[in-house]
Amino acid sequence: LQQAAYDQLVGPGYEGSAVAIQPSTGKILAMASNPGYNPNDLMGDSAEDVWANLQEQEGQPLVNHAGAETLPPGSIFKIITTAAGLNNGFNPSSTLTGSNVITLPDTVTELTNYANQKCNGQDAVTLQTAFALSCNTAFVEMSEQLGADELRKYAKAFGVGENYDLGVSTSAGTLGDLPDGAATAQSAIGQRDVTMTALQAAVMAGTVANKGTRMQPYLVNRITDSQMKDIRTTKPKKADQAVNEETAATLTDLMYASERSSAGYDGNGFASKTGTAEHGEGLAPHVWYVAFDPERDIAVGVVVKNGGNLGESATGGKVSGPIGRAILRAYQGEQ
Structure with a gap:
């Protein structure tokens, strides 16, 4: 699975990262990023020169981008905004x-x-349509009724701002300050100062898949002695109850509708949300895809930086969606 995730990024030459987790436990199944480097090159007489070149290389290949690089998430954050809405009087209709x-x-x-464009060409739409088609104006209107405190509450519950101790470098991401209604509205669609890592995005999707329970992600399954006897085994640990089971089920249905509306949908049974995040005038967007397969206990978070090969016309559905689906399909589950 790790190889599949890596190949999906390196094959097209994308800068970005992909993480796959097991929602029921928090076990990290794959964590890949590009650019990277081959540690074998740091052996031998040329090691010092290779190290110096890696430190100066564009794209920071020495950084664990999947867990340490925070980027604006764009519309995948609408999962969190919708969770807040569903617990504050909204429903799919x-x-x-x-x-x-x-x-x-x-x-x-x-x-x-x-x-x-108008959302689905209409002046008024249901929440289900707004979520499936990722209509910004609908979520700005929702944010006005939710307020900053509710957005903060659910962002924290889903792990935004939490820095996981994995034994490798990670970053916390942030919701940013919400001093007024305008800041809250922009943040509700995953823009302004909101940032996440691919790891946090996978955890967010996995929380929905796990009936609203967010699990602590972990990399090390067990530590053994030289005779392969267990010294320590990681036990899955609950991090938070982000939403109740009913709300998670509704979010799942909304994510099914989003997948069916996404570019590249191919009749699969995945639940997903895409994101296309602006991060500077004239720059191609960072594009995201989060999803889970309810049949095989796996969730993914994928981000491709600067539009991949499509530049300013890139979307999460066109660029990151195929990567996420390939990873979901590559997973065979526990034998």
């Missing part, structure tokens, strides 16, 4: 705006849907 543009609270700043 709730009506939200489908307008192509909305003014941020207490400002004259306008925020638009992707490609400045």
